[in-house]
Amino acid sequence: MMNLDWMMFRRMCVAGAKSFARSGVVSFATVLIMTVTLSIITGLIFLSGLLSFTLSTIEHKVDVSVYFVTSAAEPDILALQSQIEKLPEVASVTYTSRDQALADFRQRHATDQLTLQALDELGGNPLGASLSITAKDPSQYESIVNFLGSGSALSQGSASIIDRINYDQNKAVIDRITAAIGAAEKAGMIVVLLFALASVIIAFATIRLAIYTARDEISVMRLVGASNAYIRGPFIVEGVISGAIAALITLLIFYPATWYAAGATASWLGGFDFFAYYRTYFALIFVVILGSGVVLGALASFLAVRRYLRI
């Protein structure tokens, strides 16, 4: 039984491969359409990568600063920094000392003599140290600020070392960015799904058309005593071959295409490098595109043949 099954499987594979090779224009057209389909899917992977990169860049530009009173001792501030860094929501905490804050201020106002004179007249350093906190997700700033306001963050109840937190000023911007990122992710997902669905439907229609031309052949196969599985097998093999070849062509096309795109778009995509992305995620893209091609080819063939096997 095992030998018979293997023999039939081998015959289906050989028949499918021969039919693919002999079908010439039909096979070429199927591979071409599937290449376009898989190229769209690959393009959508890059679009998704670009969207994630852009959103991540925006997210990292958002932070909350905690300003300390000038009398706050540096060890207390560093202890608080250490506590904040342990919060799961926190991506990074950057400490700016009073001296650094003063140097930065002078640097920012280097051309504003009036401000610098006023600073000199005050004598000493009127600026406090600060901590700049970046959350892993913009929606998590509120809980970080709540942690700071709860007093548990401060040793021995010395809440007075915090002068102010700029969360309230930034809250509106943070909320808007959070909402915009959420909306962009949803819109991106919908666009990706719509394009993927449209391209899959086109590939299905092409394979159905190719099998439609063989409907008489299928009826003859049935009348000479071939089982449905034996009729269907070679068509599925043809679909798998078409999908696999289209996937390989797509992966080949995208190698020079991403190299060229990386050079042409580096200056206006904020540092997103298509070629680097392709190389970094090649294994994943290879599996997704080859898998999509093979599954698409096999499934479309299976469904297309099924309608001619119903007698």
Place this chain on the structure above:
Amino acid sequence: MIYFEKVMKRYGEDAPALEDITLSIAPKEFVSIVGHSGAGKTTLLKLLLAEEKPTAGSVFFESVNVNDLPSSALHRYRRKIGTVFQDFRLIPNKTAYENIAFAMEAAGRTDEEIASDVPYILDLVDLGGKANSFPDQLSGGEKQRVGIGRAIVNQPDIVVADEPTGNLDPINTYEVVQILKKINELGTTVIITTHNKGVVDSVGRRVITVDRGRIVRDDMQGQYVL
């Protein structure tokens, strides 16, 4: 061997394509079914091949009611019947050899059996030199001989031929009839439908005449009479 019991076949609301058909065909018979276009000849064969189910009545093959066969068993049933078509119906992207071999492959015959039997069949239908030709490289007569080869390669109990000479010139018609007679002489039941008086008369065996869905004549040593 084959028994049609009070068979009626109706398509939709139209008049019945076949009505009150009762007939039996014994092993090794050569039966010609004749009649005008639309008389019901092809429907009769479709019922035998289980391509269609009768609206009423039953079709028996070796005491098995064909209508009761589940769809998963139909392919095994059809392997007992070799089918020849008026329009040849060869698989276009397979060679003559592969078209004949396909029927054996589908039946699960071994590679050794295929390598041994297909060349023999090709010689039998006088196509030994055309094994690697594709259907579009063959003449009508050659295509029909490939079709016959495919029909007989699994040594079926019956060969059913629907207008096998309908698309052939007189010389090829003669050759095809000779092959079918030879197959019958070797012990296979042959059932053909035809319009061709010359074919029926040259066979000189049982003739069933169908008219407007009914059997109007069944003559054991019949001539073509309409």
